Amino acid sequence: MAGVRSLHDAVADLVHDGDTVALEGFTHLIPFAAAHEIIRQGITDLTLARMTPDVIYDQLIGAGLVRKLIFSWGGNPGVGSLHRFRDAVENGWPRPLELDEHSHAGMANRYVAGASGLPFATLRGYRGSDLATRTDTVSTVTCPFTGEELAAVRALTPDVAIVHAQRADRAGNVQMWGLTGVQKEAVLASKRALVTVEEVVDALEPRPGAVVLPHWVLDAVSVVPGGAHPSYATGYSERDNAFYRAWDAIARDREAFTAWLDTEVKAAGATGTAEVSR
Amino acid sequence: MAGVRSLHDAVADLVHDGDTVALEGFTHLIPFAAAHEIIRQGITDLTLARMTPDVIYDQLIGAGLVRKLIFSWGGNPGVGSLHRFRDAVENGWPRPLELDEHSHAGMANRYVAGASGLPFATLRGYRGSDLATRTDTVSTVTCPFTGEELAAVRALTPDVAIVHAQRADRAGNVQMWGLTGVQKEAVLASKRALVTVEEVVDALEPRPGAVVLPHWVLDAVSVVPGGAHPSYATGYSERDNAFYRAWDAIARDREAFTAWLDTEVKAAGATGTAEVSR
């Protein structure tokens, strides 16, 4: 049962050292503010799951909080590499990063299996690829009707899912629209779920393309206007492409990154001005 | 590629003797007019697939066009039995009816597998039930990660799917909203697809809860206002519950049914007044 809570308290309650955490959002609605709160609270030894790690995971990885990454595409879309991710994988800085690497189809189906209460999902995937040689969460299954061999992926059932959405009502029901990616599956696959929203409204008027997550599958809702920045929330903000491009230079250099993290995340949070939550 | 065509021509082109046909719609948007066109054209030896056979299949079965039924719940919702279905199963009138019987979860997943290009789907289903003893489309599969045994259902890939929707645009893209059931899956699982719509509009304005089927996955769109009656089309009509109740008496008696079929379907179609199509 979701209650509307401060981001600080929601993160402190729901995210623990050593957890597997999925902060999802396919380019759109990426929950950056919640990730920054994790950084401020120093919650560590995390296994992070996400189809497209993006800048949000570059930041968590660079902050040294991540032990393992479960993913399928790790770049800064349209810009280049995730330098903190690469530095961790290639040089073990600030700590080594274990990888469980999939294709998008495989990751999406891992969440589907988790959301469906199944231990695995079947797909036509990974054929002829070396991917399966580097993970123990891809296997095969044989169709009992046709004898065809297909790929099987293990269900992904994170401890916590965190997503950002446009709105919640006072009961804690959440509404999101636009590209909704794999967020419903991530929430339903996880043991606990936190949603940050742009605003709380009296009633969730139906909208084209909207997905509603009932309050009773969520554990907390926090009001964080702009909580997806530099990603965006359709109807509230636009993607800050300039930030994504600027990130390349920040993340390329360990010192520049560390300074950015100190001033823009750690200090900002300490004063409580970076994200308004209630 | 969908063209907007007369219902007569679309049915004649797409539905053939011996086909497996799924006329889907979960209470809402049931494509009655298309079924009546199949009856008028006398297309026979059909295998019909549908989660909830409903009055529409009672009519097709009673008309003697059906060899086999693939289904999961065959009643007149809230009213009682489907008497033509029962008469065919129990007494072989007007011809014997072979059954492939599932649970809703199994049927839904059979369509999902078909739409996904997979030969089977996995579910936690049929456990402890005698259902699996009467069908060869339920089997088991073992999770390669946990060793758990789960139910497997064979993909359902009909020759033709027929559904009713609210609107199409002039390119043949189709929009439906309200309860959309398993219609997208049925269309995508089938080799061919026909959609009857209430009207053609210039542009499909986005609507809450709307599903869009692009023209390039459809073979024909026919304009048939009221084509779901006595089922309904949200935004256009209400369910004719009185008809559903009246059907009980009509269908209970072979002669009453035959007379109804002659006057209300076969004769009506001959004059072309029952359904306006273009």
Add this chain to the structure above:
Amino acid sequence: MSEPAEDERTAAAAEPAAHGVTSDELMEVNAARALAGSRTCFVGIGLPSTAANLARATHEPDLVLIYESGTIGSRPTRLPLSIGDGELAETADAVVTVPEMFNYWLQGGRIDVGFLGAAQVDRFANVNTTVVSRGAGRPEARLPGAGGAPEIAANCRKVLLVLRHSRRGFVPALDFVTTMGHGSGPGDRAKYGMRGEGPAAVITDLGILRPDPATAELVLTETHPGVTVEQVRDATGWDLRVAPSVTTTAPPTEHELAALRALKAAGRKGRETS
């Protein structure tokens, strides 16, 4: 999974019980009460839907009604005739596709109670809604089939059954097991890897049966006002076990009765005008 001929039977069973209350009303009120403390209910059409809507109208206003047509959090103002009535979707918090309903919501193990009707029940609360034998040389009588019931019973945290009491319905051996309740006794659900605890009560127009925690066999624990234990045993096709102290269900309150009758009147009116 539904009661096929709700309307007809309601008419037939409408003879008054104690205090001007019909035996069907006693069943419906007690079925609604059985939802006390539940948050979410996967609702079969017919009697389960009546009970769940009555619970919402009385003691569980926040009960989330989930219908297999894809509606989550429906708030109908009248009893739906079918599981896909428009009002179920229009008043819902969310409408999802049928595959999503069965896979993410039901099979995902998120739903507290599965509320089902039945044509035949056995002593372990297994259910038949498929075919009934009519004896040698005669074809089986065809029932509607499984619908959502096998997976509802497997995947909800618990199951409630509601049906009228008769020897035709409460049989020593099912002609066909559509939906497993407690199988052949304790441990069977675990053996089949089923999630929930299974049938917790069978509410009838005569009383309430509950599984014995030790044996999983249904035991008569409550009778409705004015109903004797012998009546219930007579209407049961096996040698029904009876709890050491059978209690009497509380008579419907005025509020319950008024709410139930208002729901039904609205349902009839809605059906006639729509």
Add this chain to the structure above:
Amino acid sequence: MSEPAEDERTAAAAEPAAHGVTSDELMEVNAARALAGSRTCFVGIGLPSTAANLARATHEPDLVLIYESGTIGSRPTRLPLSIGDGELAETADAVVTVPEMFNYWLQGGRIDVGFLGAAQVDRFANVNTTVVSRGAGRPEARLPGAGGAPEIAANCRKVLLVLRHSRRGFVPALDFVTTMGHGSGPGDRAKYGMRGEGPAAVITDLGILRPDPATAELVLTETHPGVTVEQVRDATGWDLRVAPSVTTTAPPTEHELAALRALKAAGRKGRETS
């Protein structure tokens, strides 16, 4: 599946080719032309997206662009920076979830062309976007990973690849097979039960390679105006086979060039202002 550093590389490769046209423009125009006759295209971000949008703006106005973020029939007015730019959703015929996109639309076998970028390609058009060896004692260089590519290449009716020509990119042996093209030769796709015909062309800034129908090995069939066969062979890390008669691609028409430059200018402007 994307070109990771589109912007940077575009700047570096912007030296003019023949007739004031850059070699990148030749690549992009020819990549767009390769979509002639296609109805639906699953579009990777970066160069494939440029090509697919140029095709829509020129000879294939009805081309249905499908992005893995869930958009079907997107009609962006400017080149998207990411695969999830808002305009892709706002202009789409339909927006679906990511699992639906991969399962119903891609795996369902409905899409004509999968258009992919690549970091490394081998002679059988297999693709590496995962890791690149930097030699003994040095850690592998990390690339973004698979994204949608393995299943796009397996399930679309055919595959087009677009990348700049260099010995770093066209290698004798991949350091890692992320995405199978033609495997180790004819019959491999059938052996793996793959649906589509696989890579049909590799379009580069120097010319076009196509698989030999008999051997599935990439063969140079076309060079861009002003490019020699020797230049292409020099930029290829294996002993590139050359078709008996290598033709020259038609120079971009004024319309193509104007449309391409307008798309890119709109993309730059959109990125700066948004």
